[in-house]
Amino acid sequence: MTLLDVSIVNVALPSIRTGIGASQSGLQWVLSGYALTFGLALVPAGRLGDVRGRRPVFLTGLVLFTATSALAGAAQNETWLVVARLLQGAAGGVLVPQVSGFIQQMFRGAQRGRAFGLLGATIGVSTAVGPLLGGLLIQAFGTHEGWRWVFYVNLPIGLAALPVAHRLLPAPPRPEPGRQRARSDLDPVGVLLLGAGTVVLLLPFVQEQQWPGPQKWLLVPAALLVLAGFVRWERRYARGHEPLVDLALFRQRSYAFGVLLSLLYFAGFTAVFFILTLYLQNGKGYTALEAGLSIMPFALGSGGAAAVGGRVVTRIGRPLVAAGLVMVVVGLLGAALAVHLDAARSVGFVTAAPLLLAGLGSGLVISPNQTLTLAEVPVARAGSAGGVLQTAQRIGSAAGIAAVGSVFFSRVDGSHADWSGGFQLGLLTAAGLALLALAVALADVFTARPDTPRGGARGPGAGRR
Structure with missing residues (x-):
């Protein structure tokens, strides 16, 4: 739900403008306000889960996210919607870091890699499938009111997840003797x-x-x-x-390299969906549903590869991430070339194959990198360490959208808008950011100590308290 809401709102912006007469500034805050408060809450919420127990913090975040989704869907004016989105983002920031904390707590070794693989599949699919789902909802409920269901769709999911989470997630452990005072410090x-x-x-x-x-x-x-x-x-x-943050974590090469790589990769990864949605809807006249379908090859590739990557990452290590980044770069360059050769309305078809390749590569980057980054983090620090990693992702996403968007808009603003040229330049910029992430991955591989796997974890015991 939380990552879906990053991308699903993009295709709903025209419907929001029609439905409540939102201004351009208001629409920008509907998007950016969520990302802002989401990133703000991640590290404190992760630390709160470490200290007070992850299950109660997770359940609280889930209740708040479901409630604020309903509040956003019921908005009657621009101010109401922006405030609801700010609250919704903060609730998402409370919820998300508990997930990586639970995986650190409940799994070890290869099983942890598989769990992060499923999480990576969820991240890839939910981020990429958002435009498709948004398009389906707007088509089903109409342009004037369809945007409300972009938020209401979270209600049945949240209500169904609450009793399951309460039953299946482990209760907070009892505090260790002599550590209660230190662990209660926020x-x-x-x-x-x-x-x-x-x-x-x-x-x-x-x-x-x-x-x-x-x-x-x-x-x-x-x-x-x-x-x-x-x-x-x-x-x-x-x-x-x-x-709040144990700075000694950054002396662990797997954590330091992984956070930097994640920041750079998300700068390019998230921006692709931003400019692709604008290019297809505004430049090529695609409906929200058609634009969403055009992104599906990336989503399918990312979801499938993430699950596979999670199974093999503990054996291959950081070279797997480097291979995935090569695929992403080749796929993005291929998509730019496809648009250059055929910029007709069939662009959604000609970019399908290169976006599928980029999606497959992305699936080998996100979850394996998360597994390797958190491999040596003590379980007692799993929430706050995961929060720092996800904050780096949010900062990277915001910076990447600004950088890639600036290049894109430089070609589409004005009386002679060059939508295809702007999209190609945007893809080249995103590919450049992915190349920087690849440089970090290769630096980790080639500077690793001989007694450790190539950029990998130390083995099944890594991460124990």
């Missing part, structure tokens, strides 16, 4: 510093189209100063307390 100053730094860093990216002029980029060095203050505070706080 580091409020660290939460405020990290939250402020994340928001200030994300704002110029998510508002890139709405805030003209270069002044907005002054927020980036300001955010870096706040985050530097956060790092200094965490080092000082860790001397006698449990910090």
